[in-house]
Amino acid sequence: MANAMRMKRFVILTAEPIDEPALVKGREMSVGMGAAVYFSGVVRGSEGEKAIRAIEYEAFERMVLHQFDLIFAGIERRWPVESIRLVHRVGVVPVNESSLWVEVIAPHRGEAFAACQHLIDEMKRVVPIWKKPLA
């Protein structure tokens, strides 16, 4: 019954800054887990050639949550991931602040890295969030 335990999922859309230290502090890993991979996506100071001061994110929230659930289900079928936590900002995110934070917990690093990258790739393909650079 190795797969009886459902992968834990945690998704938040928030207009507040992402408190990464607090999130890391809140990590929970069972004794069989050996790898935690994190990604933090930070707003850069330019889009193309133009300097910007922020990016405004808009989300179709109900669909965002559902599409993440579909991605998570695919990950759960493919890798032995114990949990995924994900926070995405909505609204105005100033340059140098994180717009996306992801944590993936798995037994080994290979699957944690693979699942984390797959999650972000799929998010950028199907999760209905849009950005508008603010000059």
Added chain:
Amino acid sequence: MANAMRMKRFVILTAEPIDEPALVKGREMSVGMGAAVYFSGVVRGSEGEKAIRAIEYEAFERMVLHQFDLIFAGIERRWPVESIRLVHRVGVVPVNESSLWVEVIAPHRGEAFAACQHLIDEMKRVVPIWKKPLA
């Protein structure tokens, strides 16, 4: 002169628990950087089939630092990484505590993930650290 700025490097070997929230809080990224990737390697409760309570790490410290420098130089040639911070425990690390923490900062996630995984793979090949499971 895009490569005039040398990649920042920070390596610590420590017998103390790794304070990941504090390390994350101390992150520095310049305005052109968009991706921070973290890996935390946590001691699992078993080695092979046997339950363990901890792993004891031994390091040939001077050579560890030199070998990490060689790996970093290779990364710097290959990817536009702005900084790498790495902490490795030495001595006894109890189950569920992190023995290795890595942060890689780069403009985009692809290169941050690639450099982080390369760093860990190379570490496991050449950096003189050994472990002994404690029952």
Added chain:
Amino acid sequence: MNIRVTFYSYFKELAGVSAVTVATADGATLGEVFERLLKDYPRLEPMRKSTLLAVGVDYQPRDYVLKDGDEVALFPPVQGG
């Protein structure tokens, strides 16, 4: 039947509205409603190929048969992260 349509991102600006209700014949497909919207909001026409279409919270193909009360969403390629 009535189909509620919501526009997201710059499709709101192109359409000039954020949502609209379309009255269609029973059995209309998502593609038929989409064509109707491209006529009513011609500034969306250049986005024809890249437009993403959802019913409720799921993507659906153009031949999806709509039911009364379905909520349709139209939007440009997504850009999360």
Added chain:
Amino acid sequence: MNIRVTFYSYFKELAGVSAVTVATADGATLGEVFERLLKDYPRLEPMRKSTLLAVGVDYQPRDYVLKDGDEVALFPPVQGG
């Protein structure tokens, strides 16, 4: 000349010492010192193939020519992380 040799990890237990000084002829290679150590500490012999050899803080091949004062390290495959 004198070469200081340090053992790491379970090579310390196999050798029964953590470090030793080997007196060799000038121009001796790392491989020659290694063969001498395998004779002096026969419990290392089964590790012959997997042993890693460093001079100072760099890995060196068996034909590396040693200089007086070189510090040699012998250890099993590394396992960081």
